[in-house]
Amino acid sequence: MLVLTRKVGEQINIGDQITITVIEVQGQRMKLGIQAPDSFRILRAELPRQNDKPASDTSNDRRTKQRRLMEAAAERRRQTPLSERSASNMGDTRRAKIHADCDP
DSSP, X not given: OOOOOOOTTOEEEETTTEEEEEEEEETXXXXXXXXXXXXXXXXXXXXXXXXXSOGGGHHHHHHHHHHHHHHHHHHHHHHSOHHHHHHHHHHHHHHHHHHHHHOO
């Protein structure tokens, strides 16, 4: 472990992409500023790790999940006979009409 002493306003560079700046020191507490690319995930050590992927991957995960759900729905539609799909749609239409008729 590398141990360094820094004053307020001084910085530590990690490689070419990460800079840590000492912002404030009050007693036993220190406030740090960390500049790093979005692809680096920065967490406090006491927080549980749920996902070790970089932060930039989360939107891709959501898109992948949505795409899989859409593909599964399309596959269910392909496997359902046309006659059953039409009947189920008509049932939904009838229910909507019944509910609309009940509104004051």
